[in-house]
Amino acid sequence: MSSFFAMNGYGFYIWSAYGIAVLAIVVEILLLRSHRKAVLAQARSTPSGPAPDSVAATE
Amino acid sequence: MSTNWFRYASPATFYPLAGTLVPWFAAGAAVLTAIGLYIGLVAAPTDFQQGDAYRIIFLHVPAAWMSMFLYVVMAGWSALALGYNTRLSAMMAQAIAPTGALMTLIALTSGAFWGRPTWGTYWAWDARMTSELILLFLYLGVIALRNAIEDPRRADRACGVLALTGVVNIPIIYFSVQWWNTLHQGATVSLTKSPAMASIMLASMLVMAFAAWFYAIAASLARVRTIIVERERGAAWIAALPEVRGAA
Numbered sequence: 001m002s003s004f005f006a007m008n009g010y011g012f013y014i015w016s017a018y019g020i021a022v023l024a025i026v027v028e029i030l031l032l033r034s035h036r037k038a039v040l041a042q043a044r045s046t047p048s049g050p051a052p053d054s055v056a057a058t059e
Numbered sequence: 060m061s062t063n064w065f066r067y068a069s070p071a072t073f074y075p076l077a078g079t080l081v082p083w084f085a086a087g088a089a090v091l092t093a094i095g096l097y098i099g100l101v102a103a104p105t106d107f108q109q110g111d112a113y114r115i116i117f118l119h120v121p122a123a124w125m126s127m128f129l130y131v132v133m134a135g136w137s138a139l140a141l142g143y144n145t146r147l148s149a150m151m152a153q154a155i156a157p158t159g160a161l162m163t164l165i166a167l168t169s170g171a172f173w174g175r176p177t178w179g180t181y182w183a184w185d186a187r188m189t190s191e192l193i194l195l196f197l198y199l200g201v202i203a204l205r206n207a208i209e210d211p212r213r214a215d216r217a218c219g220v221l222a223l224t225g226v227v228n229i230p231i232i233y234f235s236v237q238w239w240n241t242l243h244q245g246a247t248v249s250l251t252k253s254p255a256m257a258s259i260m261l262a263s264m265l266v267m268a269f270a271a272w273f274y275a276i277a278a279s280l281a282r283v284r285t286i287i288v289e290r291e292r293g294a295a296w297i298a299a300l301p302e303v304r305g306a307a
Binding site for chain 2: 007010018039
């Protein structure tokens with residue numbers, strides 16, 4: 001098992017490369033979740049009517 | 060098939076469709092990543108020339124492919140949005156940019172950690188690496204421009220023009236290894252060394268490429284759902300969603 005992680009001396013490079021990728025993906029997923037929560041909360045407090053987007057489009 | 064695909068050009072019909080698709084693509088990405096990593100990190104034998112460092116390419120190459128491919132898709136949606144003034148196309152372009160930036164970042168960092176043991180350097184101002192770095196700045200530029208403009212419809216047009224202008228960088232990245240004699244090599248895996256080894260390496264790379272596809276689709280669709288709610292809030296159908304009413 002330790003030889004698997006050592007990767008014949010290349011362990012640092014391999015696990016750094018994969019580690020950064022995993023970290024970046026986890027951060028993206030967490031940001032997606034928190035943004036969705038914030039946007040849903042914002043939508044809850046918005047009174048129903050024409051969407052702000054379509055208002056802007058008719059200007 | 061008589062499905063009317065234009066029906067899904069409306070955010071109100073696309074929102075639930077995307078919601079159904081996200082978990083399938085996410086699960087597909089997870090399964091393919093597990094298979095790809097197993098083949099690439101465990102099953103594939105050590106390369107006799109590069110040692111185990113070559114295992115980074117199973118991450119690097121699919122990420123680099125996706126970084127370029129997603130840019131073209133983003134620019135395609137931007138072109139549709141500019142040409143037909145369709146809101147959903149602009150929202151798709153907006154949703155792809157962060158995942159494209161993520162793939163570019165992974166391609167650059169994994170490349171650096173491969174280059175250090177293989178070439179003796181983390182970074183060189185080589186044509187391919189420099190143009191890939193410019194790709195990251197293009198993605199970040201599109202995201203920053205979006206955040207700088209308050210009116211979403213104006214932001215759509217400005218980001219669309221920037222995204223389309225940046226497309227010129229994609230063939231530069233792709234052909235850089237042919238046009239200039241640079242540090243970055245042309246072929247990624249030498250398929251001629253040993254057929255058995257080459258095919259298992261290729262298998263891992265292709266499985267990881269499909270995993271990257273599935274992940275990018277899942278992330279983009281999840282993000283476009285949030286963008287739809289953000290931009291269409293106040294519309295009756297948004298207010299009627301169970302997740303907005305809080306009844307769920």
